[in-house]
Amino acid sequence: xxxxxxxxxxxxxxxxxxxxxxxxxxxxxxxxxxxxxxxxxxxxxxxxxxxxxxxxxxxxxxxxxxxxxxxxxxxxxxxxxxxxxxxxxxxxxxxxxxxxxxxxxxxxxxxxxxxxxxxxxxxxxxxxxxxxxxxxxxxxxxxxxxxxxxxxxxxxxxxxxxxxxxxxxxxxxxxxxxxxxxxxxxxxxxxxxxxxxxxxxxxxxxxxxxxxxxxxxxxxxxxxxxxxxxxxxxxxxxxxxxxxxxxxxxxxxxxxxxxxxxxxxxxxxxxxxxxxxxxxxxxxxxxxxxxxxxxxxxxxxxxxxxxxxxxxxxxxxxxxxxxxxxxxxxxxxxxxxxxxxxxxxxxxxxxxxxxxxxxxxxxxxxxxxxxxxxxxxxxxxxxxxxxxxxxxxxxxxxxxxxxxxxxxxxxxxxxxxxxxxxxxxxxxxxxx
Ligand SMILES: [Zn+2]
Numbered sequence: 224x225x226x227x228x229x230x231x232x233x234x235x236x237x238x239x240x241x242x243x244x245x246x247x248x249x250x251x252x253x254x255x256x257x258x259x260x261x262x263x264x265x266x267x268x269x270x271x272x273x274x275x276x277x278x279x280x281x282x283x284x285x286x287x288x289x290x291x292x293x294x295x296x297x298x299x300x301x302x303x304x305x306x307x308x309x310x311x312x313x314x315x316x317x318x319x320x321x322x323x324x325x326x327x328x329x330x331x332x333x334x335x336x337x338x339x340x341x342x343x344x345x346x347x348x349x350x351x352x353x354x355x356x357x358x359x360x361x362x363x364x365x366x367x368x369x370x371x372x373x374x375x376x377x378x379x380x381x382x383x384x385x386x387x388x389x390x391x392x393x394x395x396x397x398x399x400x401x402x403x404x405x406x407x408x409x410x411x412x413x414x415x416x417x418x419x420x421x422x423x424x425x426x427x428x429x430x431x432x433x434x435x436x437x438x439x440x441x442x443x444x445x446x447x448x449x450x451x452x453x454x455x456x457x458x459x460x461x462x463x464x465x466x467x468x469x470x471x472x473x474x475x476x477x478x479x480x481x482x483x484x485x486x487x488x489x490x491x492x493x494x495x496x497x498x499x500x501x502x503x504x505x506x507x508x509x510x511x512x513x514x515x516x517x518x519x520x521x522x523x524x525x526x527x528x529x530x531x532x533x534x535x536x537x538x539x540x541x542x543x544x545x546x547x548x549x550x551x552x553x554x555x556x557x558x559x560x561x562x563x564x565x566x567x568x569x570x571x572x573x574x575x576x577x578x579x580x581x582x583x584x585x586x587x588x589x590x591x592x593x594x595x596x597x598x599x600x601x602x603x604x605x606x607x608x609x610x611x612x613x614x615x616x617x618x619x620x621x622x623x624x625x626x627x628x629x630x631x632x633x634x635x636x637x638x639x640x641x642x643x644x645x646x647x648x649x650x651x652x653x654x655x
Contacts, residue, residue, distance in 0.1 A: 225645065226275040227252040228265045229285035229603065232626050233592040234574040239526060244570040245592075246622030250285075254599040257644030262595050280640075283605030283616070284625060286573065287592050288347025288643065289546040290580025293446075293485040293506035293535025295352040296363050296376065297321045299336045302539040309452040309515050312540060313385075320539075321355060322388050330359035334366040342370060342648050344544035345602035345638040350446055350483055350506070350535075350584055351376035353418055355389045357399040364407045371643040373600075375444050375584060377416040378403055380433065381424035393432035400436050408443060412643075416444035421451075422459045422471035434475030444584075445477045446506075450494070451486035452517050469494040478503050483583055485535055486511075487525070488518040495528040504531040504583035507575075509552035511537035520556055522565045533580040546576040547633040554630070569627035598644050604629055605639040612637055 231250040236242025251268030253261040253275060261268060269277075297320060304316040324330040341349055351367075353360050353376045360378050367374040380396035381389055391399075400417060408415035417437045419425040425433075437445050450456055450468050463471045469490075472478050480502040487505045490498075498505065507520050525532050534549045535541070541549070550572035557564035565571075581591030590600045606612035612632040619625035629637075641649040 224253060224255045224260075224272065224275045225278055226268060226272055227254060227278045227280065227285070229280035230283070230622075231285045231593055232573065232622055233287050233594075234570055234578050235592040235594050237578070238568065238570040238574050244573070244623055244626070248622075252593060252599070254645045257598055257646070259593060259595050259597050259599050262593070280603050280605070283603055283639065284629065285593070286345075286602050286604060287577040288590060288600030288602055288641065289345045289576050290533065290584065290591065291341065291346045291349040291536050291544070291546055292483055292504070292533040292580045292583050293352065293508055294341070294349055294538050294541075294544070296337050297324050297333060297354050297359070298539030299333055299340060302541070302543060304539075305514060307515065309455055309517060309540075312515060317539060318386050318389060322386060324354045324359040325356050325388065327358045327362065330354060330356065331362040331366075334359070334362040337363070338366040338370050338372055339650075340544045341372060342641050342650075343638065344546065344635040345604075345641055346544065346546060347600040347602070347641065347643045347648075348373040348581065348584065348586060348590055349375075350416065350444070352446065353377050353379050355379045355381065355391070357403055360403050361406070364413050368411050368413060370648050371412060371646060372648070373412040373586065373590070373643070375414040375416045377418040377446075379418045379420050380429060381420040382426050382429045384424045385420070391429075393428045396429060397432040397436050401439065404436075404440055404443060408440060414444060415440060416446045417477070418445075419447050421448040421455070422463065422468060423455055430471065430475045430477070434477055437477055443481070445479075445482040447472060447477075447484060449484040449487050450489045452515065453489060456489050467491060467494055469497055473497065481585060485537065486517065488512055488520055490521070490524070492524070492528070495524055495530055499529040502531065504533055506535035506583070507532050507553060508535040508537035508541055509549055509556045510543070511541040513552065513556070514542055515540050519560050520553075521563065522553075522557060523563050526565065531579070531583055532575070533583040534575045545633070545635055547630050550576050550630045569623050569630055572630050573626060599642055600644065601642050602638050603640040604633060604637050606633070606637045
Protein backbone atom coordinates (compact mmCIF):
# COMPACT_ATOMS: atom_id res chain seq x y z
CA UNK A 224 0.00 0.00 0.00
CA UNK A 225 1.18 3.49 -0.84
CA UNK A 226 -0.12 6.67 0.73
CA UNK A 227 0.09 9.74 -1.50
CA UNK A 228 0.00 13.18 0.06
CA UNK A 229 -0.74 16.08 -2.28
CA UNK A 230 -2.91 19.00 -3.18
CA UNK A 231 -5.46 17.38 -5.49
CA UNK A 232 -7.93 18.81 -7.98
CA UNK A 233 -10.41 16.80 -10.07
CA UNK A 234 -13.94 16.88 -11.45
CA UNK A 235 -15.93 13.87 -10.25
CA UNK A 236 -19.14 15.77 -11.07
CA UNK A 237 -19.57 17.18 -14.59
CA UNK A 238 -19.22 21.00 -14.47
CA UNK A 239 -21.32 21.23 -17.65
CA UNK A 240 -24.18 19.84 -15.50
CA UNK A 241 -23.55 22.02 -12.49
CA UNK A 242 -20.85 19.90 -10.84
CA UNK A 243 -18.28 21.72 -8.74
CA UNK A 244 -14.53 21.41 -8.87
CA UNK A 245 -13.22 19.15 -6.09
CA UNK A 246 -10.07 20.51 -4.49
CA UNK A 247 -8.23 19.27 -1.39
CA UNK A 248 -5.30 21.29 -0.14
CA UNK A 249 -3.84 18.35 1.81
CA UNK A 250 -5.37 15.11 0.59
CA UNK A 251 -4.36 11.56 1.31
CA UNK A 252 -4.91 8.87 -1.30
CA UNK A 253 -4.27 5.27 -0.32
CA UNK A 254 -3.39 3.11 -3.33
CA UNK A 255 -3.34 -0.67 -3.33
CA UNK A 256 -2.76 -2.81 -6.43
CA UNK A 257 -3.15 0.27 -8.60
CA UNK A 258 -6.53 1.24 -7.16
CA UNK A 259 -7.42 4.16 -4.88
CA UNK A 260 -8.86 2.30 -1.89
CA UNK A 261 -9.22 5.20 0.57
CA UNK A 262 -9.32 8.97 0.31
CA UNK A 263 -9.41 11.44 3.18
CA UNK A 264 -7.51 14.34 4.65
CA UNK A 265 -3.86 13.32 4.85
CA UNK A 266 -3.72 13.62 8.63
CA UNK A 267 -6.72 11.33 9.18
CA UNK A 268 -5.59 8.79 6.58
CA UNK A 269 -2.06 8.71 7.97
CA UNK A 270 -3.34 8.04 11.47
CA UNK A 271 -5.28 5.05 10.14
CA UNK A 272 -2.32 3.74 8.11
CA UNK A 273 0.88 4.69 9.91
CA UNK A 274 2.85 1.92 8.23
CA UNK A 275 1.95 2.62 4.60
CA UNK A 276 4.75 3.69 2.30
CA UNK A 277 4.51 7.46 2.04
CA UNK A 278 4.89 9.59 -1.08
CA UNK A 279 4.79 13.28 -0.25
CA UNK A 280 4.21 15.51 -3.24
CA UNK A 281 5.06 18.92 -1.86
CA UNK A 282 3.99 21.89 -3.93
CA UNK A 283 2.29 21.72 -7.30
CA UNK A 284 -0.96 19.83 -7.78
CA UNK A 285 -1.98 16.23 -8.39
CA UNK A 286 -4.47 15.83 -11.24
CA UNK A 287 -6.07 12.79 -12.87
CA UNK A 288 -4.12 11.40 -15.83
CA UNK A 289 -5.04 13.23 -19.03
CA UNK A 290 -7.14 11.57 -21.73
CA UNK A 291 -6.48 12.31 -25.42
CA UNK A 292 -9.36 11.14 -27.61
CA UNK A 293 -7.74 11.88 -30.97
CA UNK A 294 -4.03 11.65 -31.72
CA UNK A 295 -2.21 10.20 -34.75
CA UNK A 296 0.60 7.74 -34.02
CA UNK A 297 2.40 8.17 -37.41
CA UNK A 298 2.57 11.95 -37.27
CA UNK A 299 4.99 12.65 -34.41
CA UNK A 300 7.70 13.82 -36.77
CA UNK A 301 5.54 16.21 -38.82
CA UNK A 302 4.08 18.35 -36.05
CA UNK A 303 4.39 22.04 -36.80
CA UNK A 304 3.90 22.26 -40.56
CA UNK A 305 1.92 25.47 -40.63
CA UNK A 306 0.13 27.36 -43.35
CA UNK A 307 -1.95 24.73 -45.15
CA UNK A 308 -5.61 23.70 -45.13
CA UNK A 309 -6.51 20.07 -44.40
CA UNK A 310 -6.37 18.41 -47.82
CA UNK A 311 -3.14 20.14 -48.87
CA UNK A 312 -1.56 19.37 -45.49
CA UNK A 313 -2.47 15.70 -45.86
CA UNK A 314 -0.99 15.47 -49.35
CA UNK A 315 2.17 17.43 -48.75
CA UNK A 316 2.94 16.69 -45.14
CA UNK A 317 1.10 13.90 -43.35
CA UNK A 318 0.66 11.20 -45.97
CA UNK A 319 4.30 11.04 -47.19
CA UNK A 320 5.33 10.50 -43.59
CA UNK A 321 2.60 7.89 -43.04
CA UNK A 322 3.97 5.95 -46.02
CA UNK A 323 7.32 5.62 -44.30
CA UNK A 324 5.73 3.45 -41.62
CA UNK A 325 5.63 0.63 -44.17
CA UNK A 326 9.14 -0.07 -42.94
CA UNK A 327 8.83 -1.80 -39.57
CA UNK A 328 12.06 -0.45 -38.09
CA UNK A 329 10.93 3.09 -38.92
CA UNK A 330 7.51 2.42 -37.40
CA UNK A 331 9.07 1.00 -34.24
CA UNK A 332 11.17 4.12 -33.74
CA UNK A 333 8.16 6.36 -34.26
CA UNK A 334 6.06 4.25 -31.87
CA UNK A 335 8.65 4.70 -29.13
CA UNK A 336 8.77 8.45 -29.73
CA UNK A 337 4.99 8.60 -29.76
CA UNK A 338 4.45 6.75 -26.48
CA UNK A 339 7.20 8.77 -24.78
CA UNK A 340 5.60 12.00 -25.97
CA UNK A 341 2.15 11.03 -24.70
CA UNK A 342 3.44 10.10 -21.26
CA UNK A 343 5.70 13.15 -21.17
CA UNK A 344 2.65 15.33 -21.67
CA UNK A 345 0.78 13.58 -18.86
CA UNK A 346 -1.52 11.59 -21.14
CA UNK A 347 -2.30 8.21 -19.60
CA UNK A 348 -5.22 7.16 -21.80
CA UNK A 349 -5.56 7.74 -25.54
CA UNK A 350 -7.70 6.88 -28.52
CA UNK A 351 -4.96 6.63 -31.10
CA UNK A 352 -5.42 6.98 -34.84
CA UNK A 353 -3.15 4.24 -36.11
CA UNK A 354 -1.09 3.44 -39.18
CA UNK A 355 -2.16 2.11 -42.57
CA UNK A 356 0.28 -0.80 -42.08
CA UNK A 357 -0.52 -3.77 -39.83
CA UNK A 358 3.10 -4.46 -38.78
CA UNK A 359 3.38 -0.80 -37.70
CA UNK A 360 0.29 -1.31 -35.54
CA UNK A 361 2.00 -4.15 -33.74
CA UNK A 362 4.91 -1.83 -32.91
CA UNK A 363 2.48 0.71 -31.45
CA UNK A 364 0.63 -1.82 -29.30
CA UNK A 365 3.97 -3.26 -28.14
CA UNK A 366 5.34 0.17 -27.17
CA UNK A 367 2.12 1.11 -25.35
CA UNK A 368 1.99 -2.22 -23.50
CA UNK A 369 5.60 -1.82 -22.38
CA UNK A 370 4.58 1.39 -20.61
CA UNK A 371 1.12 0.37 -19.45
CA UNK A 372 -0.49 3.14 -21.48
CA UNK A 373 -4.24 2.74 -21.93
CA UNK A 374 -4.67 2.86 -25.68
CA UNK A 375 -7.50 2.12 -28.04
CA UNK A 376 -6.28 1.97 -31.61
CA UNK A 377 -6.58 0.18 -34.93
CA UNK A 378 -5.40 -0.22 -38.48
CA UNK A 379 -6.31 2.81 -40.61
CA UNK A 380 -7.98 1.87 -43.88
CA UNK A 381 -8.62 3.75 -47.13
CA UNK A 382 -9.15 2.73 -50.72
CA UNK A 383 -9.24 5.97 -52.70
CA UNK A 384 -7.91 9.52 -53.07
CA UNK A 385 -4.78 9.04 -50.97
CA UNK A 386 -1.38 7.80 -52.16
CA UNK A 387 -1.70 4.37 -53.78
CA UNK A 388 0.63 2.79 -51.21
CA UNK A 389 -1.82 3.73 -48.46
CA UNK A 390 -4.77 2.05 -50.15
CA UNK A 391 -6.12 -1.35 -49.20
CA UNK A 392 -9.15 -3.42 -50.15
CA UNK A 393 -12.27 -4.26 -48.17
CA UNK A 394 -11.21 -7.87 -47.70
CA UNK A 395 -7.61 -7.12 -46.81
CA UNK A 396 -8.60 -4.37 -44.40
CA UNK A 397 -11.05 -6.72 -42.69
CA UNK A 398 -8.58 -9.60 -42.46
CA UNK A 399 -5.69 -7.50 -41.18
CA UNK A 400 -7.94 -5.67 -38.72
CA UNK A 401 -9.38 -8.89 -37.34
CA UNK A 402 -5.92 -10.41 -36.92
CA UNK A 403 -4.71 -7.30 -35.06
CA UNK A 404 -7.79 -7.25 -32.85
CA UNK A 405 -7.26 -10.92 -31.97
CA UNK A 406 -3.70 -10.13 -30.94
CA UNK A 407 -4.39 -6.95 -29.00
CA UNK A 408 -8.04 -6.27 -28.15
CA UNK A 409 -8.57 -6.66 -24.41
CA UNK A 410 -4.92 -7.57 -23.84
CA UNK A 411 -3.60 -5.54 -20.91
CA UNK A 412 -4.68 -1.94 -21.43
CA UNK A 413 -5.02 -2.25 -25.22
CA UNK A 414 -8.28 -2.25 -27.12
CA UNK A 415 -9.07 -2.28 -30.82
CA UNK A 416 -10.81 0.47 -32.80
CA UNK A 417 -12.06 0.02 -36.36
CA UNK A 418 -10.58 3.07 -38.12
CA UNK A 419 -11.48 4.14 -41.66
CA UNK A 420 -9.42 7.29 -42.31
CA UNK A 421 -12.39 9.40 -43.35
CA UNK A 422 -15.37 8.97 -45.65
CA UNK A 423 -13.56 10.94 -48.34
CA UNK A 424 -10.93 8.22 -48.71
CA UNK A 425 -13.22 5.22 -48.10
CA UNK A 426 -15.70 3.80 -50.58
CA UNK A 427 -18.96 2.24 -49.52
CA UNK A 428 -17.65 -1.32 -49.83
CA UNK A 429 -14.71 -0.58 -47.55
CA UNK A 430 -16.95 1.13 -45.00
CA UNK A 431 -19.27 -1.89 -45.13
CA UNK A 432 -16.30 -4.12 -44.27
CA UNK A 433 -15.53 -1.79 -41.35
CA UNK A 434 -19.11 -2.26 -40.16
CA UNK A 435 -18.68 -6.04 -40.46
CA UNK A 436 -15.50 -5.98 -38.39
CA UNK A 437 -17.07 -3.68 -35.77
CA UNK A 438 -19.97 -6.11 -35.39
CA UNK A 439 -17.62 -9.10 -35.31
CA UNK A 440 -15.69 -7.61 -32.38
CA UNK A 441 -18.92 -6.82 -30.44
CA UNK A 442 -17.08 -4.80 -27.76
CA UNK A 443 -14.60 -3.02 -30.02
CA UNK A 444 -14.48 0.69 -30.79
CA UNK A 445 -14.93 2.82 -33.88
CA UNK A 446 -13.23 6.07 -34.71
CA UNK A 447 -12.82 8.33 -37.72
CA UNK A 448 -12.99 11.96 -38.81
CA UNK A 449 -16.06 14.02 -39.60
CA UNK A 450 -16.99 17.52 -40.79
CA UNK A 451 -13.53 18.99 -40.36
CA UNK A 452 -13.07 21.26 -43.37
CA UNK A 453 -15.63 22.78 -45.76
CA UNK A 454 -13.92 21.49 -48.93
CA UNK A 455 -13.73 18.04 -47.40
CA UNK A 456 -17.40 18.13 -46.37
CA UNK A 457 -18.46 19.22 -49.87
CA UNK A 458 -16.42 16.44 -51.49
CA UNK A 459 -17.88 13.80 -49.17
CA UNK A 460 -21.35 15.08 -50.03
CA UNK A 461 -20.64 14.57 -53.74
CA UNK A 462 -19.08 11.13 -53.20
CA UNK A 463 -22.08 9.92 -51.22
CA UNK A 464 -24.74 11.42 -53.49
CA UNK A 465 -25.66 14.25 -51.19
CA UNK A 466 -26.03 12.14 -48.05
CA UNK A 467 -24.76 13.56 -44.80
CA UNK A 468 -21.19 12.98 -43.67
CA UNK A 469 -22.44 11.16 -40.59
CA UNK A 470 -24.69 8.92 -42.65
CA UNK A 471 -21.70 7.60 -44.60
CA UNK A 472 -20.70 5.85 -41.35
CA UNK A 473 -24.14 5.42 -39.83
CA UNK A 474 -25.48 3.37 -42.73
CA UNK A 475 -22.88 0.72 -41.87
CA UNK A 476 -23.64 0.51 -38.16
CA UNK A 477 -20.60 2.54 -37.15
CA UNK A 478 -22.38 5.23 -35.13
CA UNK A 479 -23.13 4.22 -31.55
CA UNK A 480 -21.99 4.58 -27.94
CA UNK A 481 -18.64 2.97 -28.71
CA UNK A 482 -17.85 5.49 -31.46
CA UNK A 483 -15.72 8.64 -31.31
CA UNK A 484 -15.64 11.06 -34.24
CA UNK A 485 -12.98 13.74 -34.47
CA UNK A 486 -13.59 17.43 -35.24
CA UNK A 487 -17.23 17.97 -36.26
CA UNK A 488 -16.55 21.65 -36.86
CA UNK A 489 -19.29 21.92 -39.50
CA UNK A 490 -22.20 19.66 -38.44
CA UNK A 491 -25.83 19.97 -39.38
CA UNK A 492 -28.46 19.98 -36.66
CA UNK A 493 -29.70 16.63 -37.92
CA UNK A 494 -26.23 15.17 -37.47
CA UNK A 495 -25.97 16.57 -33.95
CA UNK A 496 -29.33 15.08 -33.08
CA UNK A 497 -28.29 11.69 -34.42
CA UNK A 498 -24.95 11.82 -32.55
CA UNK A 499 -26.76 12.60 -29.31
CA UNK A 500 -29.35 9.88 -29.85
CA UNK A 501 -26.57 7.36 -30.59
CA UNK A 502 -24.45 8.56 -27.63
CA UNK A 503 -21.54 8.95 -30.02
CA UNK A 504 -18.78 11.22 -28.72
CA UNK A 505 -16.98 14.01 -30.53
CA UNK A 506 -13.25 14.62 -30.07
CA UNK A 507 -12.76 18.39 -30.16
CA UNK A 508 -9.26 19.23 -31.41
CA UNK A 509 -8.94 23.01 -31.06
CA UNK A 510 -5.29 23.61 -31.89
CA UNK A 511 -5.59 21.51 -35.05
CA UNK A 512 -8.75 23.37 -36.04
CA UNK A 513 -6.87 26.64 -35.68
CA UNK A 514 -3.63 25.49 -37.32
CA UNK A 515 -5.41 24.17 -40.41
CA UNK A 516 -7.93 27.01 -40.44
CA UNK A 517 -10.72 24.43 -40.27
CA UNK A 518 -13.13 26.68 -38.37
CA UNK A 519 -14.58 27.48 -34.96
CA UNK A 520 -15.91 24.46 -33.07
CA UNK A 521 -19.62 24.93 -32.28
CA UNK A 522 -19.47 23.72 -28.68
CA UNK A 523 -22.70 25.46 -27.75
CA UNK A 524 -24.62 23.48 -30.39
CA UNK A 525 -23.07 20.21 -29.26
CA UNK A 526 -24.02 20.92 -25.64
CA UNK A 527 -27.53 22.03 -26.62
CA UNK A 528 -28.08 18.75 -28.47
CA UNK A 529 -26.48 16.69 -25.70
CA UNK A 530 -23.58 15.37 -27.76
CA UNK A 531 -20.72 14.14 -25.53
CA UNK A 532 -17.54 16.15 -26.18
CA UNK A 533 -13.96 15.45 -25.10
CA UNK A 534 -10.55 16.76 -26.14
CA UNK A 535 -8.02 15.57 -28.70
CA UNK A 536 -4.58 16.88 -29.55
CA UNK A 537 -4.83 15.72 -33.19
CA UNK A 538 -1.06 15.49 -33.45
CA UNK A 539 0.36 16.10 -36.02
CA UNK A 540 -2.05 18.76 -37.35
CA UNK A 541 -2.40 19.76 -33.71
CA UNK A 542 0.56 21.65 -32.37
CA UNK A 543 1.71 19.26 -29.65
CA UNK A 544 0.78 16.51 -27.21
CA UNK A 545 -0.27 18.62 -24.24
CA UNK A 546 -3.92 18.38 -23.27
CA UNK A 547 -3.30 21.42 -21.08
CA UNK A 548 -2.64 23.42 -24.23
CA UNK A 549 -5.70 21.92 -25.93
CA UNK A 550 -7.77 22.98 -22.94
CA UNK A 551 -6.45 26.51 -23.24
CA UNK A 552 -7.05 26.53 -26.98
CA UNK A 553 -10.62 25.29 -26.45
CA UNK A 554 -11.12 28.18 -24.05
CA UNK A 555 -9.64 30.70 -26.50
CA UNK A 556 -11.76 29.37 -29.35
CA UNK A 557 -14.92 29.85 -27.33
CA UNK A 558 -13.83 33.34 -26.29
CA UNK A 559 -13.44 34.27 -29.95
CA UNK A 560 -16.78 32.77 -30.94
CA UNK A 561 -18.77 35.81 -29.85
CA UNK A 562 -22.33 35.15 -28.76
CA UNK A 563 -22.03 31.54 -29.92
CA UNK A 564 -19.14 30.85 -27.54
CA UNK A 565 -19.38 28.95 -24.26
CA UNK A 566 -17.80 30.64 -21.24
CA UNK A 567 -15.45 27.88 -20.13
CA UNK A 568 -13.95 27.81 -16.65
CA UNK A 569 -10.85 25.94 -15.49
CA UNK A 570 -13.17 23.27 -14.09
CA UNK A 571 -14.67 22.77 -17.57
CA UNK A 572 -11.19 22.48 -19.08
CA UNK A 573 -10.06 19.87 -16.55
CA UNK A 574 -13.24 17.91 -17.05
CA UNK A 575 -12.81 17.95 -20.84
CA UNK A 576 -9.19 16.79 -20.50
CA UNK A 577 -9.92 13.97 -18.03
CA UNK A 578 -13.37 12.68 -17.08
CA UNK A 579 -15.06 13.58 -20.37
CA UNK A 580 -12.38 11.67 -22.29
CA UNK A 581 -12.73 8.68 -19.99
CA UNK A 582 -16.50 8.80 -20.52
CA UNK A 583 -16.12 8.98 -24.30
CA UNK A 584 -13.92 5.88 -24.19
CA UNK A 585 -16.17 3.90 -21.85
CA UNK A 586 -13.53 3.98 -19.11
CA UNK A 587 -15.23 6.33 -16.68
CA UNK A 588 -15.63 3.59 -14.07
CA UNK A 589 -11.85 3.11 -14.06
CA UNK A 590 -10.23 6.52 -14.63
CA UNK A 591 -11.00 10.23 -15.10
CA UNK A 592 -10.90 11.39 -11.47
CA UNK A 593 -9.23 10.57 -8.17
CA UNK A 594 -12.16 8.98 -6.36
CA UNK A 595 -12.08 5.79 -4.32
CA UNK A 596 -12.40 2.82 -6.66
CA UNK A 597 -10.61 4.44 -9.60
CA UNK A 598 -7.28 3.27 -10.92
CA UNK A 599 -4.50 5.56 -9.76
CA UNK A 600 -3.77 7.24 -13.09
CA UNK A 601 -2.44 10.63 -12.07
CA UNK A 602 0.00 13.40 -12.92
CA UNK A 603 1.87 15.69 -10.63
CA UNK A 604 2.10 19.16 -12.10
CA UNK A 605 5.01 20.78 -10.30
CA UNK A 606 6.59 23.68 -12.17
CA UNK A 607 10.23 24.58 -11.84
CA UNK A 608 10.65 27.08 -8.99
CA UNK A 609 10.73 30.64 -10.20
CA UNK A 610 8.91 30.04 -13.47
CA UNK A 611 5.76 32.07 -14.16
CA UNK A 612 3.59 29.01 -13.53
CA UNK A 613 5.27 28.35 -10.18
CA UNK A 614 4.86 31.99 -9.19
CA UNK A 615 1.26 32.03 -10.36
CA UNK A 616 0.30 28.84 -8.52
CA UNK A 617 1.90 30.00 -5.28
CA UNK A 618 -0.03 33.25 -5.46
CA UNK A 619 -3.32 31.79 -6.65
CA UNK A 620 -6.38 33.03 -4.83
CA UNK A 621 -8.07 29.61 -4.73
CA UNK A 622 -7.78 26.14 -6.32
CA UNK A 623 -9.73 27.09 -9.45
CA UNK A 624 -7.41 30.06 -9.93
CA UNK A 625 -4.40 27.75 -9.58
CA UNK A 626 -5.94 25.35 -12.08
CA UNK A 627 -6.57 28.17 -14.56
CA UNK A 628 -2.87 29.00 -14.35
CA UNK A 629 -2.00 25.36 -15.03
CA UNK A 630 -4.00 25.52 -18.26
CA UNK A 631 -2.73 28.97 -19.21
CA UNK A 632 0.96 28.28 -18.57
CA UNK A 633 1.48 24.54 -18.16
CA UNK A 634 3.58 22.51 -20.60
CA UNK A 635 4.93 18.94 -20.63
CA UNK A 636 7.99 20.31 -18.79
CA UNK A 637 5.75 21.00 -15.80
CA UNK A 638 4.48 17.41 -15.62
CA UNK A 639 6.93 16.12 -13.03
CA UNK A 640 5.54 12.62 -12.49
CA UNK A 641 3.06 10.33 -14.23
CA UNK A 642 1.46 7.17 -12.80
CA UNK A 643 -0.68 4.54 -14.48
CA UNK A 644 -2.26 1.94 -12.19
CA UNK A 645 -0.17 3.35 -9.37
CA UNK A 646 3.10 2.71 -11.22
CA UNK A 647 5.38 5.52 -12.30
CA UNK A 648 5.73 5.58 -16.08
CA UNK A 649 7.57 8.85 -16.61
CA UNK A 650 10.90 7.19 -17.12
CA UNK A 651 12.23 7.62 -13.61
CA UNK A 652 13.90 4.62 -12.04
CA UNK A 653 12.42 5.15 -8.59
CA UNK A 654 9.12 3.28 -8.08
CA UNK A 655 7.27 6.27 -6.65
ZN1 LIG B 1 -7.07 13.50 -37.08
